[in-house]
Amino acid sequence: PTLLLPKRILAQQRLHIQLQECIRKNAANTLSMANMLMGLSSILCILKGHHYFASWLLLIGYLLDLADGAVARQLNACSSLGAKLDDFADFTTFGIASALLLPIHSVLDGLLVICYIMTVFTRLCFFSSGIPFMYRGLPCAYASVILACTNLLSRGNLLILQLTAILMVLLMVDKGLYPHDKILESQSWKKLVYAGGIVMILCSSVPSACVYYLVWSASYILFPAALWSYKD
Template sequence: MKQEQMGSQMTEFSWKDIINALALANMILGLFSIFCSFSRKSYCASWMLLISFLLDIAIGTMTKHLNIPHKLAGLELNDFAIFTTFGLASALLLGVDGPLNGFLAIIYVLTTSFRMCFYSTGGAPSGYKGLPCPYASCVLASTCLLTKGNTFILCCMASLMILFMIDQSCYPHDEILDSDNWKKIVYIGGVILLFFSPFPLTAFYCLTWSLSYIFSPETLWGRGVRIKP
């Protein structure tokens, strides 16, 4: 019995290390995205955010599928990585060289912080209220690539994403890697396009994916979503 318990604990800690490593990689990508934005390389910054989007889905699926306790899963590090990547780095795509851009970037970061504080309490519900931050970030990054960093369009999309994030609509958990086969194909397709396809096609694919989740959450990505009180 003791050997089995020790083996189980070793397995939990090994998975914890893997999840922590992935979360750390996610945060590093976010930091690189921030540096790229400050260097006015929005193309590279958006690319980093799209990689982080796919990585975050893998982290979330691993944590839930393996049933690793929250304290062992490195959720604190992952939360910090989410804030850095999908909050700060995503907001900086808007630019801070104007009063309107800077104000909207601050509002975007505050909205992300509010969402994280709101959903870090009360355990893991069966669904989300409001749009998850990674999907909002994916929309901004894809839009930035498709419009070559057009500030006006990015500000319009960011305003829309802020409204979706603070909205009380229900969204299903994005456990794509632990779900229907066609959802796994969508994820694998995103990975393949990201590394082996021209960026306009990849950006269009990720934008379509994210918008389908935003506007058809229950029809396409999950039915009967219930939010725990």
Template sequence: MSSPQAACWSQGTPVCTQVASPEAKEEEDKIGDVSAKCQVSHGQCNSFSLGNEQSHSQLSALSWKDITSALSLANMVLGLFSIFCSFSRKSQCASWMLLISFLLDTLIGTMTRHLHICSKLGAELNDFAIFTTFGLASALLLGVDGPLNGFLAIIYVLATSFRLCFCPTGGTPVSKGLPCPYASCVLASTSLLTKGNTFILCCMASLLILFMIDQSYYPHDEILESESWKKAVFLGGVILLFFSPFSLTAFYCLLWSLSYIFFPDALWGKAICFRL
């Protein structure tokens, strides 16, 4: 009896039969396992790299939040030192602390806006630092020797509280009422120039209270994010603060603050008007 392979050959149909050996099959299985492992390991590497990038960005954002919170805490500590100096009847030292806080507050605001830092804890800490430094510490420059000075200091603190509670900025390019740091800068500069004359300080504080509770709009100066001359103004204040006498620094900061108070749109609101 003929075999099936012989029958096919006899009919003219070519038949090619390959039978895989057990050794070749094992090698193919091994190659498939290796390729599958490589694909899995490659996917794990991709996911690991993505996870590293996300964790790095989160750590970077967290670190900048910590830095801004630390600066706000330093601002509050300066305010507490100013309060201590006022109780110790060292008005020059107290005014010096307030001028440093004024420049530091500008830096904190710039970092928060530029890095898009949004932290509830940081915002609350910054508000508390502003109230302590530019509210309590600034009001104590008026002195608490007499009833009139004490009453005016209380009104100044209440005006600062009103400014923080009922006139929030909320990310808008303008704010209602004179910002507290500029009012504090005016008081500190006046205290340095007049050697702590309480009568002049009380007159100046009465005007600043009206400016703070007023509903007029003041633009955000954004000194470090605007024109070059504004950056030069800030840099000049920093240089004079640490390398010049008290009188020159106080006169410079007083002119800076008064220019913002009386010419908010003509000088400090120009870039914002263009952006709007």
């Protein structure tokens, strides 16, 4: 019996180490899956006519998307599987779910939805600029935030949503350079901006939260290098 005790302790220690390693390797993938879940849930809400909840879920997906890459790098758990999972999640949430916020009353409306989805798909496939930590064209997550907030503030106004979607498509296919901001790995004020986004989701009114996210996204579009370039 005295020999069994050390063996049992060693087995428990090995199990604990294996569990820690499993968590380390899959923490970022879990966040990507959660992002995808937000996108799928948003699609279901749209199909049921609950565009308010659908837009809110897109904002949560945006926060999750900013977090998964930071977690993967901090835990040294970057992998090809994680990158593919992140792309699938982004396409679901910021492509399909975001595009379905646009009401479809005619063939032209449907074509705009398809155009938006294909633009996001193209960006995810060919986003690389060849310059480290830089994207070519507006990242689809920011376009999704602007579309979701516009939907909430305009209460689903067709014309306003369509004009916003067209503008987002043009920015996403534009050849302008946008930095990989790495909000959770950069200056303290950027982390506060992220924390403010969480507070707005949990505690704020819809107009206040939308204004917050629109200002955040607009600052990224208007002053990408000056404000959002990665800095230690």
